[in-house]
Amino acid sequence: MRPKSIGVNVEDFKITFNEYFSDLLYSLCLTLRQADTNNDEFDTYQNQAKVHVRKIGLDRIRSMELLKHIFDCMNKHFAAPSAAQANA
Numbered sequence: 001m002r003p004k005s006i007g008v009n010v011e012d013f014k015i016t017f018n019e020y021f022s023d024l025l026y027s028l029c030l031t032l033r034q035a036d037t038n039n040d041e042f043d044t045y046q047n048q049a050k051v052h053v054r055k056i057g058l059d060r061i062r063s064m065e066l067l068k069h070i071f072d073c074m075n076k077h078f079a080a081p082s083a084a085q086a087n088a
Contacts, residue, residue, distance in 0.1 A: 014077060024070060031063040 044052045
């Protein structure tokens with residue numbers, strides 16, 4: 001017996017996504033920018049080849065992953081703007 005699938009209404013998803021899209025992007029971009037500090041002593045480490053490498057941090061990596069998923073979702077569920085809309 002197959003388990004009952006929990007479906008998501010695409011129209012409800014689009015409405016919610018449109019409503020919170022700018023907030024999502026803004027918070028993820030803030031997380032990415034927050035990690036940019038000018039303190040090189042703690043923001044880099046030296047690898048085995050004696051090269052200084054910037055530390056990225058888990059929050060920044062997660063933010064980049066979430067941004068990628070947001071743009072993938074946009075491309076999958078939302079139509080590209082028409083030429084008339086782009087020129088308006």
